[in-house]
Amino acid sequence: MNRLILHLGAIFILIQTGLGFTQSTDSTADSLKTYLNERFYDPVDVDVQKLVQQKRVKNIILFIGDGMGVTHVFSGLTANKGKLNLLNLKTIGFSKTQPATRYVTDSAAGGTALSTGVKTYNGAIAVDVDSLPVKTILELAEKEGLATGLVATSSITHATPASFIAHQKSRSLDFEIAKDFMNTDIDVFIGGGQRFFDKREDGFNLIHDLENKGYQVLSDLDAAFDVETGPLAVFTAEESNLRASKRNGMLPKATELAIKILSQNEKGFFLMVEGSQIDWGAHGSNTGYVIEDMLDLDLCIGKALEFAVKEGETLIILTADHETGGMAVEDGSMQTGYVKADYTTGGHTGVMVPVFAAGPKAELFMGIYENTAIFYKIKKALGIN
């Protein structure tokens, strides 16, 4: 098995093959080297005390790191030399991720637990064990008059974002999931997956439908910053976006843009932002991939913190749907950012995952609880019955 060894201080990357070390000439490794060199960052400078003083929750920003266990967080923390934005989310809990019918969850059942408060079977998109639709927190928030948004680096129809907006018996029904977007009035969504909207076997062009519903539909995220009001859909890829080192800050930019538009709603907003590919890196036992997508998600948390401190009344939550890879950190250096990690499985594990929160009502997220409790905690924080 090949292991990716990262040394982010002196910045050199070696591929360990068997017993020997060889300098990598792999272009992926070179781009990672460049990426990390450019992207080493200081966390945003915010007075976190200001978040704690707030009482009312007007806005919720829920970050989901797909596959993000404690080890993935710690790898990112080590790689960025002991500094992360998420250290500002000082209220900590743990979420137990077991689905209804098994011990180890997939992202569909994991997402559905977070979005609906219901434990279901693996593959289910916001439907219960009988495949019956269950209202999601995004739908409930919309009904309360909140603006709503979804941001992901995967296809926007992929299991995690889909669990917040669609109701399908299987995660593989991307075309059906895309159609479910038409049943809501979601204000902003940004991610991949354009082909599920405009290259459909049923002949429908959902992008035309979105435009008829009043959406501005764009594929250039930088140009989308000129958009002042929603509803807005931005498709940044035909299907998935590339990994963090190759997508030009797509996720932090999308987070900033979504917050800009959603925050115009006087009643507040609910936004879910997914770091979709922490999971993909871990499935591939690719520590560089895990770390760059972990840090990319952390940059998004920086955007949320800046907004929350400025505007107030914003609850920020960061959690995961499950752990991926049975990842272990075997060696590292907080001084240089060196991380050496290994994996016990190419799949998911059943271990509980961390929950970090900051802002009004953050204390709701202390303790150890089922993943479904997160749905109820968000509802309670928003005062939805």
Ligand code: MG
């Ligand atoms: Mg996902």
Ligand code: ZN
């Ligand atoms: Zn996975």
